Amino acid sequence: MRNLKMIVRYDGTEFCGWQTQPGVRTVQQTVEQAIQSITQETRVRANCSGRTDAGVHAIGQVFNFYTGTRLDGATLVKAVNAKLPDDVAVTSCEEAGQAFDANRDAVKKLYRYVINDTRIPDPFQRRYAWQPRRRVDTERMHRAAQCLLGRHDFRCFETQWPNRLSSVRTIKHIAVTRHDDCAWVEVEADGFLYNMVRAITGTLYLIGHNYWPEEKMRDVLEGMDRREAGPTAPPQGLFLVRVTY
């Protein structure tokens, strides 16, 4: 059996997240069915870098799967895309070592959260950004975010803690930048807790429009209590951008 690594992008709006669940439309099931229809195998299992929630998008989600097909990567990309609906597309396919595991071997992942913060929200962005109708100060948010850099216990940003063995993660990069009528919150880490980027964004948002002082972020982190952080920002602003191995 070959072990193949695929990169996939999807508009998460009409998916109930990555992971297969009975009775609902998920990315995993959609991708597995498309591959199966090409390779004529009855059981293909797509193992992703980390599942995304309902409504969350991906530009560079990665998964691996074992297959007996002899088709080369470029042919598989073309054939699988011809079977996929238009809200999901495979962008690359390459041979991976037998032991490669897209989930376990991920060194870091980059997420981007997009806030379209004009007073008049842009109808063309409503599926791909949070639109709070309130301008945020990105420089202030960027400064406040820097105390999250490095290795910390991030349980203050985890919905329903504890649901992982450990809530310690290492943030390698965090930046808040302006892109015309949008603020981007980008977080790259060796792993993420449940809803972590959305809770960080919700907290930064309250700091960004001066509801909270910049220093509040450190208090939240040190408090280790989810109730002290800001709200969980809605899913449609979140993108899994890149996974590094």
Next chain:
Amino acid sequence: MRNLKMIVRYDGTEFCGWQTQPGVRTVQQTVEQAIQSITQETRVRANCSGRTDAGVHAIGQVFNFYTGTRLDGATLVKAVNAKLPDDVAVTSCEEAGQAFDANRDAVKKLYRYVINDTRIPDPFQRRYAWQPRRRVDTERMHRAAQCLLGRHDFRCFETQWPNRLSSVRTIKHIAVTRHDDCAWVEVEADGFLYNMVRAITGTLYLIGHNYWPEEKMRDVLEGMDRREAGPTAPPQGLFLVRVTY
């Protein structure tokens, strides 16, 4: 009564075009109802620069309406947007002269047609671009398009000709340009025939991937026969960008 001029943008995907029709969701009806609920008037009539078809988008559609309200423009924008669904937004409102007619007084209108022409279509653009999965040569298309500049009988690009008094229009600007993974066809004219930009785009598309020679465009124009032009490109790539008065 005051005569107000509003600019509106909308994602046309879930509208059956601009014009009110019984039993379907249209931009006109949606906008009129939002305004009526603010001004408390029973009959507001939004008169637009030119109706858009089902699935076509607008960045800068313009309409005027007569109203007795005393609310100022900025307040009306805010109040009306609060009533509108998130796929349509009013971006400005200003006082117009009593005689101003958004349809009759338009000097020129600019339409943009977006073709996402990568072999792997981008899921995030599927609602806002045509995705033929075939790369086009924008420089070739641009050269071919230039013979359309000026005053001509454009009946070769009109669906169901004749349906206007005259099929003579003046194209003031036409350009095909590349924007990363998209080709843009922009046409600015003093008026447009039914499906004209989409038929021009369908013709340019065939020239753009070398199915037809560049010179074919002049033959199509001079032939004055819709059957000699290319197919009508699908609605989701078309945007009404700007109306000049």
